[in-house]
Amino acid sequence: MKILKTPKEAQEYRNSLKGNIGFVPTMGALHEGHLSLIKKAREENDYVIVSIFVNPTQFLPGEDLDKYPRKLQADFEICKRAGVDAVFTPNAKNMYSDDEILIKAPKIKGYILEGFFRPGHFDGVLQVVNKLFNIIKPTKAYFGKKDAQQLYLINQMVKNFFFDIEIIPVDTVREKDGLALSSRNVYLSTEERKRALSISKALKRAAKLSSKTDNIEEIKKEMEKILDVDKLQYIAFVDRDFNYINKIIPGNTIILIAAYIGSTRLIDNIWI
Numbered sequence: 394m395k396i397l398k399t400p401k402e403a404q405e406y407r408n409s410l411k412g413n414i415g416f417v418p419t420m421g422a423l424h425e426g427h428l429s430l431i432k433k434a435r436e437e438n439d440y441v442i443v444s445i446f447v448n449p450t451q452f453l454p455g456e457d458l459d460k461y462p463r464k465l466q467a468d469f470e471i472c473k474r475a476g477v478d479a480v481f482t483p484n485a486k487n488m489y490s491d492d493e494i495l496i497k498a499p500k501i502k503g504y505i506l507e508g509f510f511r512p513g514h515f516d517g518v519l520q521v522v523n524k525l526f527n528i529i530k531p532t533k534a535y536f537g538k539k540d541a542q543q544l545y546l547i548n549q550m551v552k553n554f555f556f557d558i559e560i561i562p563v564d565t566v567r568e569k570d571g572l573a574l575s576s577r578n579v580y581l582s583t584e585e586r587k588r589a590l591s592i593s594k595a596l597k598r599a600a601k602l603s604s605k606t607d608n609i610e611e612i613k614k615e616m617e618k619i620l621d622v623d624k625l626q627y628i629a630f631v632d633r634d635f636n637y638i639n640k641i642i643p644g645n646t647i648i649l650i651a652a653y654i655g656s657t658r659l660i661d662n663i664w665i
């Protein structure tokens with residue numbers, strides 16, 4: 394497995410390849426969720442490239458950039474075992490320059506929900522994914538449905554900037570008890586982890602209820618009864634294009650939650 398440290402090395406490697414390239418962009422601290430993206434990429438492509446880069450521009454001041462889990466050697470092992478051809482691990486210095494041309498997330502859909510509570514977060518995500526796409530020039534790129542709004546915005550960027558890349562959404566991987574896998578779960582104490590489960594339980598209940606009623610207020614009330622979080626930021630109902638909806642549309646609804654458990658911010662969602 395090749396380790397590529399600079400954009401130049403990655404571009405040279407990429408340009409030496411002939412065939413389909415599956416790309417899995419990550420911030421490292423790889424878990425089963427990432428592995429499911431890598432496995433799908435492995436099945437569908439001649440080559441698989443994973444990037445590991447804790448992108449500073451998508452963290453707001455005061456967020457967990459410094460303490461974000463970094464496990465590079467373990468990540469390399471996981472990638473090697475999963476049959477990855479190359480891992481691209483640039484640093485901020487060779488990815489960014491001063492006074493850059495900036496990508497802006499769309500004014501509405503980049504600034505509601507996650508974008509409201511983390512203003513500018515998606516500008517940073519799109520900035521780095523744009524660079525990564527230009528460096529790797531993948532055939533297909535794999536993103537988890539857990540970051541549903543990110544997935545939507547990346548699809549929009551691909552359309553708006555005419556990238557010739559197919560975006561493949563991959564289902565959220567959960568622990569046996571339902572907790573959605575996230576690199577941030579390591580921050581949870583045993584007691585907090587128990588309460589974090591109320592998020593996936595509330596979503597599961599919402600999915601069940603939505604087969605009986607399309608009344609969002611009714612469903613939301615039931616979800617609030619189940620949630621045992623320290624600060625609920627939002628329960629939201631949107632369609633697949635991130636338009637707010639006022640009743641459940643079967644086959645075109647995403648129910649999303651963002652909440653703090655202690656000082657850990659968690660997001661999760663369910664697609665109806």
Ligand code: PAF
Pocket residue numbers: 418419420446448451518521522540543
């Ligand atoms: O989802 C993530 O891990 C990140 O937002 C991404 C897409 C790798 C960009 O830094």
